[in-house]
Amino acid sequence: AEMARVLSDSNHVPLHRLSLLVHSVSIMHKSLDSMPEDENWKALTRNSTNLRVYIMAFDVKSDDMLRILKPSIPLERIHFDSYITCVSGAVVDLITRQYDKFLTHFILMNDVIDMSGFPDLSDNRNEDPLVLLAWRCTRLSLLAVHGYTVWAHNLIAIARLRGSDLKVLEVTEESIDFDQGELADQ
Numbered sequence: 001a002e003m004a005r006v007l008s009d010s011n012h013v014p015l016h017r018l019s020l021l022v023h024s025v026s027i028m029h030k031s032l033d034s035m036p037e038d039e040n041w042k043a044l045t046r047n048s049t050n051l052r053v054y055i056m057a058f059d060v061k062s063d064d065m066l067r068i069l070k071p072s073i074p075l076e077r078i079h080f081d082s083y084i085t086c087v088s089g090a091v092v093d094l095i096t097r098q099y100d101k102f103l104t105h106f107i108l109m110n111d112v113i114d115m116s117g118f119p120d121l122s123d124n125r126n127e128d129p130l131v132l133l134a135w136r137c138t139r140l141s142l143l144a145v146h147g148y149t150v151w152a153h154n155l156i157a158i159a160r161l162r163g164s165d166l167k168v169l170e171v172t173e174e175s176i177d178f179d180q181g182e183l184a185d186q
Helices: 002-007 024-029 038-047 062-068 089-098 129-136 152-165 180-185
Strands: 017-023 052-058 075-082 105-110 142-146 168-171
Touching: 002 038, 017 024, 017 062, 062 089, 075 089, 089 129, 129 142, 129 152, 152 168
Parallel strands: 017 052, 052 075, 075 105, 105 142, 142 168
Antiparallel strands: none
């Protein structure tokens, strides 16, 4: 919060890019209470109107991400990488709703060793959070998913929604799953 306050001062050169690294180890040793609030982000973007933010989150619990992601962050790129925890569909939903104007890159990587299969963000809901991300985030040009279940029909929907604007769609083969009815048709 203090950094955002100092950088939002009008006598500073406006920022264009701010890269933030959030790691579970740093969260364990420092409180999230010093994170910028929405008012801090609003003040910062008033002086830096072209500011775009890139967040890399390593093993950050979904509850912590929900506290960090404020509506006024001009989030352009986000990269989740997990070895212990998994990103929830609620975090993806929040990103979809709050950052639809700026988000261009969404990377979701999970290296959690779980013999029961990859986590499914759709969590048996009708709407898959990744499909909603592709639908709402009209500037999305890169979507990479590794270690999470992506249903084949949703992968097709994502590709159709973004069309040629989606320059990179990267999904590991092991992440792609098919409905049993689809397998019979293949």
